[in-house]
Amino acid sequence: MPYTHSLAASVAWSLLLGGLAALVWGRRGGLAVGACVLSHWILDLSVHVADLPLWGDLHKVGFGLWNRPVIATLLEAGVLFVGVAIYAKAARNKAAIWGFAFLMLAIQMTNFVMPPPAASSGFAMMALSSYLLFALAAWFVEKKWG
Ligand SMILES: [Zn+2]
Known part of the structure; x- marks a missing residue:
């Protein structure tokens, strides 16, 4: 931290x-x-x-x-969708960009149903691999439809 x-x-x-x-x-x-x-x-x-x-x-x-997950999720989704709306204005394929945004939100929602890894090292590995996968996916989406 x-x-x-x-x-x-x-x-x-x-x-x-x-x-x-x-x-x-x-x-x-x-x-x-x-x-x-x-x-x-x-x-x-x-x-x-x-x-x-x-x-x-x-x-x-x-x-x-x-501590108020519904409010936090709505706030995070709002920030995500404001950013996507700004980005999608200039994108070649707006539907693909919005689809990727909803996919990111769906994956974020899995935090509510999946238990976190028991060990902090497992949590760190999961977080780092998720960041890497999202960065690669965003790069792909940008190249193909951005
Ligand atoms: Zn942070």
Whole structure:
């Protein structure tokens, strides 16, 4: 958590990735990527219980909407669909983009019915493999229909 979900690390990640993106897509692209990276922490703040450190592993915050899963899910789905609506305006195949969004939401819903892995290492492996699979799927969708 200190390296992935602290506010200080999130600022550092957003500067690093925004800077790298600026090298590829220019200043505007760098600002967009940096803002997206930092937005993760801001959006996480609303749903996480008080486990998001401000820096290091200290001063943890979180508004705890995960304790109200229906509200948290509606919020997350709303953020997803606003982003998809913005993206789909410029996509070649809008139906495919919306289909992918609903597929992502359906997979997210499995969190409600599947028990989490018992060991934290199993949870970490599941999370990392899920992120990798989603990134690969998003890359494929972008190339084919974006
Ligand atoms: Zn997060």
